Amino acid sequence: MAANRRRLTVLAAACATAVTLGATALAVTSASAAEVPLKGYELTWGIKESYRTYVTGMAAGTFTPEAGATQAGDNGVFTFVNGTGSYDSEAHTVALGFEGALNIVSKAHGFELKLSDVRFDSKDARVTADVTKAGTTEQDVPLAEVTVNRAMTDMTTRLTKEAGDVFGSSSYAGAAGDPLTVVEKKAESPTPTPTGTPTPSAGPTGTPTSTPTTTTATPKPTGSTTPKPSPTEAATKGAISYGTLGWGVKQSFRTYVVDGVAKGRITVSGGAEQASGNGVFTFPDATGTYDTDADTLKASFMGSVNFKGHEDNGSHGLDLTLSDLKAEIDGGSGKLTADVDSLGEKSEDVTLAELRPKSADLTAKKDVITLDDVTATLTAAGSEAFGGFYPAGADLDPVDVAVALTADAELPDSEPTSTAGTGGGTGGTTGGTTGSTTGGAGTTGATTGGVGGNLASTGSEVPAGALGAAAAVTVAAGAGVVFAVRRRRMTGSAQA
Incomplete structure (x- = not known):
């Protein structure tokens, strides 16, 4: 009974406004559809800091991101981009796949592997990737279990047994991984420059005198909550x-x-x-x-x-x-x-x-x-x-x-x-x-x-x-x- 009332309320709201997840407008093409398409998300995860230190230190190896993936400075965390997928408006779960790949190579210790097609599924509470080793690719390998929170930021991760196999040490199985964050990334929109004014150049310290701004928003579905439209002030x-x-x-x-x-x-x-x-x-x-x-x-x-x-x-x-x-x-x-x-x-x-x-x-x-x-x-x-x-x-x-x-x-x-x-x-x-x-x-x-x-x-x-x-x-x-x-x-x- 309550569920029927809830569905009617949600469907009525969908007809009146474009439902959004976080601050992202999501056009609802069908009031009866549970799946809402998502795009433009980023996943940031460092796997495990001690593993990164091992690869670049004792193993004298390298991390080489490609196809849009990046690594933060000082042997930092990795970001995978252009995440697309869907939000289930009934189950309040998201499933996203990301672009970018990460090559991990150490000639000294004799390993070479590649992570690609990184995926995050909040229903299964895990992050997976396709893993290529010795020329063979295994798809959708579960790398970490994720303690998913509503904001989907700084989520605790625990490496899986499969991750131990991938990264070459059984000690990683069940060990705490780096926090995982999934956010929606809007396109950069530089500050408008008046006509005739040169594009801002870097100042004396090397910092641009005018910096494009980037706005991020986090989807916040919750079991107990509804998808969130863009911020609006409540009426009386x-x-x-x-x-x-x-x-x-x-x-x-x-x-x-x-x-x-x-x-x-x-x-x-x-x-x-x-x-x-x-x-x-x-x-x-x-x-x-x-x-x-x-x-x-x-x-x-x-x-x-x-x-x-x-x-x-x-x-x-x-x-x-x-x-x-x-x-x-x-x-x-x-x-x-x-x-x-x-x-x-x-x-x-x-x-x-x-x-x-x-x-x-x-x-x-x-x-x-x-x-x-x-x-x-x-x-x-x-x-x-x-x-x-x-x-x-x-x-x-x-x-x-x-x-x-x-x-x-x-x-x-x-x-x-x-x-x-x-x-x-x-x-x-x-x-x-x-x-x-x-x-x-x-x-x-x-x-x-x-x-x-x-x-x-x-x-x-x-x-x-x-x-x-x-x-x-x-x-x-x-x-x-x-x-x-x-x-x-x-x-x-x-x-x-």
Whole structure:
């Protein structure tokens, strides 16, 4: 449901404006096409500094770039040019191939190799190249695994086993490589020279008195974000570009499910994430509208969270899923709704909580509206969703909302700011990634591939706080919820 709304919003925006990645205008020829063509990118990578030192030092060798590739001075890093490829606007991933080649030769140590057709794929999170050795070319050899970040600059790399084979030392396999950067490079545009004025010449120090300017921009797709158009100032009202909602539901409930007698697990999906230590949840990909003059905000978020516990012969007394979360703010009040699926019975748009922001004024800073620690109070409908064992008016975990009003705006650090949403006890930890689970007796390692799955997964983390003496009280409070739900399905079964 939320995904359909998101697609409609994105398609409508595509019809109205040329979507861009970073500061690059990308003409969208078909609103239904997921692939957006890219061109004019550069990849800069030094392989590994100690390797460069070895080649030019002990091996008395040389690096010779060709076909447009370059090397920075003082035996520096290499740049490959004219990158072309595509951006997947649904998966938020990029795939680029670059021009240029690099010859690496040492007669003293008897090696000669050539790297060409360098490629970067954010989905696979790696850089590859065609490698020519002894007259034989092997295509698309994976040279390094890349920890892709949203800016695609100074990305950490780790050399592969294949890289160890290519560069002649098994010690390189698994070793840290040089940082990798991929940026869009615009054509140089020299400063206009008045008619009749000679072209600026080098000054006394050899530095040109007038230097052509080069503008670079970095694509910023994010798992959790949309492609970014060229910078524009946000209007006082309009459509949300992207954003996140952070909420832990209720700490005592999380603790009960994972660490209590429910002996259950918590699973996030659809792009939602859970912080480590049985922490709070982050729901991504906001769509909706805002009006800072009227102090109103309506935002829908992707992702879902499932609470499951009290297993009995394959059946669960607790099986509760919250999805399609929506936050609505109108001045100093608001509401939080979700689709609720309890033991297979689904209710849509249930108002779970009344919201009360710290301020009635809805303001944007740097084209971002941020609402931290919004008070959330359980409604009567929310109490029913939890089986009636949390009374209406009970405090839930606070809500954090951050939405970008323009696609070039940067959200603040996605780490949840609330300290009330941390879990503890003996339960497992989660990797904070799509599809991850928090279990009562183990650890999870579910992760998404490539760029955090998609150049946007930032992975919210919250330190696990000690529950102390309060644990017994919070667990007891959460227990009633499960038992009430269980009675609906297992009529006549004894309460634990």
